[in-house]
Amino acid sequence: MSSQPPGTPRPLWRVISLPMIVAVGIFAIAIILTTPGAAVALPMPQPVIGAGSLFSFAGDRPTNLGVSNGLLAPCPTSPNCVSSQSKDSKHQIDPLQFNHQPAEALEALKSIVQELPRTRIVSETDNYLYVEFASALMGFVDDVEFYVDPTENVIQVRSASRLGESDLGVNRKRIEAIRKQLTGLNLVSGS
Numbered sequence: 001m002s003s004q005p006p007g008t009p010r011p012l013w014r015v016i017s018l019p020m021i022v023a024v025g026i027f028a029i030a031i032i033l034t035t036p037g038a039a040v041a042l043p044m045p046q047p048v049i050g051a052g053s054l055f056s057f058a059g060d061r062p063t064n065l066g067v068s069n070g071l072l073a074p075c076p077t078s079p080n081c082v083s084s085q086s087k088d089s090k091h092q093i094d095p096l097q098f099n100h101q102p103a104e105a106l107e108a109l110k111s112i113v114q115e116l117p118r119t120r121i122v123s124e125t126d127n128y129l130y131v132e133f134a135s136a137l138m139g140f141v142d143d144v145e146f147y148v149d150p151t152e153n154v155i156q157v158r159s160a161s162r163l164g165e166s167d168l169g170v171n172r173k174r175i176e177a178i179r180k181q182l183t184g185l186n187l188v189s190g191s
Contacts, residue, residue, distance in 0.1 A: 058134070058141045059162035067128055067147050072158040080167035081160035082175060093175055095154035096182060097189040102127070102148040105155060105187045109146055112181050133174065140164070142171060155188070 075081035
């Protein structure tokens with residue numbers, strides 16, 4: 001029932017079937033998405049620390065870190081923060097009372113921190129150290145600060161989680177573990 005005379009070739013659109021058109025379309029999309037240009041056009045977020053975690057919940061770096069008038073930033077109301085300058089018992093932790101020169105204590109502290117897994121020193125001065133710690137499983141990042149307070153002869157500390165409400169005591173345990181190592185080196189007094 002063709003309106004064409006016998007022996008006349010069929011038009012191209014009749015030769016190409018719908019499955020063939022779909023297959024060619026899928027192939028074209030696959031080629032476009034796998035070219036290097038596509039990777040540049042669609043950048044993937046990188047984890048803050050090369051934690052190698054399956055997921056990364058690093059969160060944004062706080063903008064209120066550092067020392068201002070001899071004080072570290074106050075803890076938020078959530079329980080996932082400890083600070084030696086906090087007035088409330090939920091967040092309060094003792095500072096690191098050093099027995100030697102402040103520079104010696106801070107250098108030992110830096111060495112200890114560098115040996116801990118999934119850490120990155122973000123900034124340091126002669127009296128301040130800011131370190132990011134990432135959790136092994138989900139890549140949660142905690143911001144930890146150490147400030148040599150010359151008026152008190154101590155290293156003030158602040159350790160806070162970026163995300164979530166509870167840290168299951170991780171920030172407090174971390175500072176106490178660092179204190180224990182420094183005490184073992186006789187650089188700080190235990191408390």
